[in-house]
Amino acid sequence: MNDPIEITLAKNKKPKRDPNQLTFGTYFTDHMFMMDYTPENGWHQPRIVPYAPITLDPAAVVFHYGQAVFEGMKAYRTKDDRVLLFRPEKNMKRINLSNERLSIPPVDEAFLVEAIKKLVTIEKDWVPKEPGTSLYIRPFIIGTEPYLGVHPSRTYMFMVILCPVGAYYPEGINPVKIYVESKYVRAVNGGTGHTKTSGNYAASFKAQEEAQRQGCAQVLWLDGVEKAYVEEVGSMNVFFKINGEVVTPALNGSILAGVTRDSVIQLLKNWGIPVTERKISMEEVYQAHAAGTLEEAFGTGTAAVISPIGGLIWKDTEMTINEGKAGALSMKLYDTITGVQNGEIDDPFGWTVEVK
Amino acid sequence: MNDPIEITLAKNKKPKRDPNQLTFGTYFTDHMFMMDYTPENGWHQPRIVPYAPITLDPAAVVFHYGQAVFEGMKAYRTKDDRVLLFRPEKNMKRINLSNERLSIPPVDEAFLVEAIKKLVTIEKDWVPKEPGTSLYIRPFIIGTEPYLGVHPSRTYMFMVILCPVGAYYPEGINPVKIYVESKYVRAVNGGTGHTKTSGNYAASFKAQEEAQRQGCAQVLWLDGVEKAYVEEVGSMNVFFKINGEVVTPALNGSILAGVTRDSVIQLLKNWGIPVTERKISMEEVYQAHAAGTLEEAFGTGTAAVISPIGGLIWKDTEMTINEGKAGALSMKLYDTITGVQNGEIDDPFGWTVEVK
Ligand SMILES: Cc1ncc(COP(=O)(O)O)c(C=O)c1O
Ligand SMILES: Cc1ncc(COP(=O)(O)O)c(C=O)c1O
Numbered sequence: 001m002n003d004p005i006e007i008t009l010a011k012n013k014k015p016k017r018d019p020n021q022l023t024f025g026t027y028f029t030d031h032m033f034m035m036d037y038t039p040e041n042g043w044h045q046p047r048i049v050p051y052a053p054i055t056l057d058p059a060a061v062v063f064h065y066g067q068a069v070f071e072g073m074k075a076y077r078t079k080d081d082r083v084l085l086f087r088p089e090k091n092m093k094r095i096n097l098s099n100e101r102l103s104i105p106p107v108d109e110a111f112l113v114e115a116i117k118k119l120v121t122i123e124k125d126w127v128p129k130e131p132g133t134s135l136y137i138r139p140f141i142i143g144t145e146p147y148l149g150v151h152p153s154r155t156y157m158f159m160v161i162l163c164p165v166g167a168y169y170p171e172g173i174n175p176v177k178i179y180v181e182s183k184y185v186r187a188v189n190g191g192t193g194h195t196k197t198s199g200n201y202a203a204s205f206k207a208q209e210e211a212q213r214q215g216c217a218q219v220l221w222l223d224g225v226e227k228a229y230v231e232e233v234g235s236m237n238v239f240f241k242i243n244g245e246v247v248t249p250a251l252n253g254s255i256l257a258g259v260t261r262d263s264v265i266q267l268l269k270n271w272g273i274p275v276t277e278r279k280i281s282m283e284e285v286y287q288a289h290a291a292g293t294l295e296e297a298f299g300t301g302t303a304a305v306i307s308p309i310g311g312l313i314w315k316d317t318e319m320t321i322n323e324g325k326a327g328a329l330s331m332k333l334y335d336t337i338t339g340v341q342n343g344e345i346d347d348p349f350g351w352t353v354e355v356k
Numbered sequence: 357m358n359d360p361i362e363i364t365l366a367k368n369k370k371p372k373r374d375p376n377q378l379t380f381g382t383y384f385t386d387h388m389f390m391m392d393y394t395p396e397n398g399w400h401q402p403r404i405v406p407y408a409p410i411t412l413d414p415a416a417v418v419f420h421y422g423q424a425v426f427e428g429m430k431a432y433r434t435k436d437d438r439v440l441l442f443r444p445e446k447n448m449k450r451i452n453l454s455n456e457r458l459s460i461p462p463v464d465e466a467f468l469v470e471a472i473k474k475l476v477t478i479e480k481d482w483v484p485k486e487p488g489t490s491l492y493i494r495p496f497i498i499g500t501e502p503y504l505g506v507h508p509s510r511t512y513m514f515m516v517i518l519c520p521v522g523a524y525y526p527e528g529i530n531p532v533k534i535y536v537e538s539k540y541v542r543a544v545n546g547g548t549g550h551t552k553t554s555g556n557y558a559a560s561f562k563a564q565e566e567a568q569r570q571g572c573a574q575v576l577w578l579d580g581v582e583k584a585y586v587e588e589v590g591s592m593n594v595f596f597k598i599n600g601e602v603v604t605p606a607l608n609g610s611i612l613a614g615v616t617r618d619s620v621i622q623l624l625k626n627w628g629i630p631v632t633e634r635k636i637s638m639e640e641v642y643q644a645h646a647a648g649t650l651e652e653a654f655g656t657g658t659a660a661v662i663s664p665i666g667g668l669i670w671k672d673t674e675m676t677i678n679e680g681k682a683g684a685l686s687m688k689l690y691d692t693i694t695g696v697q698n699g700e701i702d703d704p705f706g707w708t709v710e711v712k
Pocket of ligand 1: 301
């Protein structure tokens with residue numbers, strides 16, 4: 001896209017929040033990015049405007065048929081006050097993958113990375129500096145045509161909103177307990193599990209509530225066909241370290257190709273630690289646990305980066321992993337990735353993109 | 357709910373459209389019904405207001421996590437100018453079923469039937485009288501909380517919008533060709549296929565586009581596990597008449613319990629025609645077709661009532677059913693149900709509800 005980004009600055013700036021009191025996803029910055037799609041003009045009128053409510057016809061496709069996709073990424077402030085994005089091109093590539101499945105017209109990935117950089121530059125003061133904090137970036141697309149026919153929308157809105165987020169681990173890394181879901185299913189091959197479309201998440205609420213009732217932080221999903229194979233965790237991909245080898249479910253069409261997952265795999269390969277993407281059943285995890293070879297388990301995602309799993313509840317059994325403590329490999333991965341993100345350690349893979 | 361419905365009438369009425377030019381889902385009436393939900397007040401402030409855009413925070417749950425459910429029903433004008441609804445209590449029961457799965461607080465079904473009657477009464481002039489026309493009623497609920505955490509919304513909006521719709525068969529009943537989908541999957545047990553949640557429909561667009569490319573009107577979905585068993589068609593349930601017996605897929609947890617489906621089953625039982633709800637594979641349909649015992653096939657849904665299926669494309673074969681013509685049973689069901697809806701024939705089951 002060659003349209004220039006039109007900028008309208010907010011007249012009144014909101015007060016910043018106490019960086020130690022930041023909660024996720026409730027308090028947004030002063031500006032947002034928007035652009036529109038029509039069949040005649042394609043994606044057009046990219047603009048940065050004051051954060052404000054949006055007005056839609058009650059018949060808009062997004063309300064009825066859920067035609068919506070999103071992304072999640074972060075901007076990090078370094079000690080020397082630079083602001084870094086982490087692999088933003090991967091997120092824009094993934095939103096196009098989601099678009100393709102949801103019949104949404106593709107966006108210009110390189111243009112949007114630049115648009116996000118511009119928006120973050122304007123909101124630079126909103127990127128908190130306290131350890132572990134960041135500015136969360138939420139790009140999303142919604143179908144806006146006011147038409148109740150079950151058809152893809154002819155018009156769309158692309159938006160990016162930002163919110164400062166506190167440290168995920170304010171009291172140090174804390175392993176979580178995970179509930180293995182045997183009743184509800186998140187996704188199946190041929191469905192939308194490999195995309196970040198809104199409906200996947202609404203479909204997961206029920207299981208998430210059940211997990212919390214069981215004292216667990218998140219759900220571990222099994223495959224929708226046999227309910228035997230591990231898929232992913234809530235909003236994280238999942239890894240198991242079994243007998244020195246790291247195993248993660250292969251990208252089989254029903255799980256999300258996480259950016260953090262990809263980064264972890266690259267790091268492990270770089271470190272010479274064996275890592276395999278393949279099918280892995282809960283039975284195998286269970287047997288490894290019984291045999292004492294399940295050394296670590298952890299989730300990976302933008303929010304937590306690495307989330308060590310201290311326990312798994314599967315049917316009637318509870319498995320404690322690594323005595324409920326964060327494992328050495330989990331910690332090393334966490335320290336390395338967050339170190340790169342915060343500009344504290346070398347970035348040999350060229351993962352970070354500076355916002356100027 | 358005991359709150360009275362507050363009514364604000366529109367100052368300016370929209371012009372009605374030529375009843376012979378009505379298209380589905382694009383032109384809405386003068387008023388809509390709304391109510392809100394908050395944890396403190398539950399569902400409250402039911403009101404009928406002029407049809408107007410709605411304003412939401414860009415962080416509203418519906419845009420990101422697809423927490424939305426809907427219903428579809430119709431009001432019909434009789435020859436003697438009464439207005440009838442068809443089994444509206446079934447739709448309100450079903451929206452609560454959807455709510456339960458999507459972690460949306462339940463609504464008061466009886467109250468909402470009354471609210472819909474009141475809204476339709478106000479919009480009575482919008483119910484067209486030409487044969488086959490009706491007023492489409494779209495109740496829906498969206499999660500409105502501006503919060504990006506992957507959690508059920510704490511606030512909701514319930515709305516009902518209305519649009520006059522033309523005859524589904526302006527040139528007489530025309531059998532459709534249906535594409536049996538072997539790649540994409542709509543739903544799986546443990547998912548949301550038995551509900552009317554928005555995400556189910558966005559997930560179906562891609563297959564629908566493929567079907568149209570193949571010259572077909574709609575998709576016939578197979579089960580998500582073995583891709584062998586018939587589930588339903590686009591926005592219809594499906595029936596096969598094989599050797600004198602009518603067979604329809606059982607409500608297995610991944611298909612919608614259609615109101616029309618239920619009505620058809622009741623009618624068939626009443627007529628003494630054998631009807632079975634069970635698993636039925638495409639292979640069985642194929643074999644019946646080969647043996648010459650596949651007498652009729654039809655879809656059932658609010659939009660078309662009965663949609664005879666003249667042909668099925670499955671993998672590389674195309675099956676023509678009943679020489680591509682509407683079958684006698686399909687026609688009898690169509691005439692009976694539309695006759696009841698239009699008040700032209702007796703309503704022995706008490707399906708219609710008059711709007712006064
Ligand atoms: C379903 C799901 N799986 C995995 C992830 C992890 O992906 P990423 O590492 O790109 O944040 C997320 C979160 O983004 C997710 O929503
Ligand atoms: C997926 C699906 N199946 C079946 C139906 C038919 O249901 P009903 O007869 O209640 O209109 C619909 C439409 O409402 C639908 O969306």
